[in-house]
Amino acid sequence: MSELRILALPGSLRRASFNRGLLLAAQEILSGRAAVEIFSLDDIPLYNDDVRLAGYPEPVILLRDAIARADALLIGATEYNFGPSGVLKNAIDWASRPPDPPLQGKPFGxxxxxxxxxxxxxxxxxxxxxxxxxQGLGYPSGLHVSGAAKLFDEQGRLTDETTRQNLSNYLDGFLAFLERVGSG
Ligand SMILES: Cc1cc2nc3c(=O)[nH]c(=O)nc-3n(C[C@H](O)[C@H](O)[C@H](O)COP(=O)(O)O)c2cc1C
Known part of the structure; x- marks a missing residue:
């Protein structure tokens, strides 16, 4: 059987983003069990339906193809003002439109x-x-890491062992969920 492919989307463009750091740690933890590709959203333009109708921009095509190819998504949910970052919402908007919206039926954590x-x-x-x-397929649990400034180093690498263990437990559950629901 081919290795599980997980596309990881960090909700932040910040170089030392804690959410990117969580996804990098997930990539390390899952090594050998799943291939985790981290897809940076830096090049995704702001959503514009006129642009979509004229033809998806190249970076958006790359994003949509990467989502379509993946068995599941893992999202690093940067929070701004009690909601998801604009970067993340914007990417979801691009990926939600026809033809064949790649988020449809896609399992996500x-x-x-x-x-x-x-x-x-x-x-x-x-x-x-x-x-x-x-119409994504959500793993019901989430991992919530608070007080992040003390748990990551200056490069945004996860250094706290308890958080790493919590992430590892979360990922065990996520993989079991993916086994139950099949790939998207
Ligand atoms: C515009 C803005 C709004 C924020 N709003 C929240 C918030 O609602 N809740 C929260 O816990 N942290 C908030 N923060 C602090 C973020 O948790 C912190 O900046 C974090 O590092 C962002 O994620 P990142 O490390 O992935 O960039 C906010 C930060 C910014 C810049």
Missing amino acids: LVGASTGGFGTVRAQLALRQILLFV
Whole structure:
């Protein structure tokens, strides 16, 4: 059987993003069990339906193809002002449109780290609602990492062992969920 392909989307463009750091740690933890590709959203333009009708821009085609190829998505849910970052919502908007919206039926998991006390719980709730509307298939649990500034180093690498173990437990559950629902 071919290796499980997980596309990881960081919700932040910040170089030392904690959410990117979580996804990098997931890539390490899952090594040998799943191929985790981290797809940076830096080049994705702001959504414009006129542009879509004229033809998807190249970076958006790459994103949509990467989602379509993946068995599942893992999202690093950067929280801004009690909601998902604009970067992430914008990418979802591009991936939600026809033809063959690649998010449809795609299993997804949500992890998130924030400097505040709630570990992106509000962003994750909103993302769950958005992704269910576009017919994604959500793993019911989320990983919420609060007080992130103390848990990552200056490069955004996860250094806290307890958080790494919590992430590892989350990923075990996510993989079991993917086995149950099949790939998207
Ligand atoms: C515009 C803005 C809004 C923010 N709003 C929230 C928030 O609602 N909840 C929260 O926990 N942290 C909030 N933060 C702090 C973020 O958790 C912190 O900047 C975090 O590093 C962002 O994720 P990243 O590391 O992936 O870039 C906000 C930060 C910015 C810049």
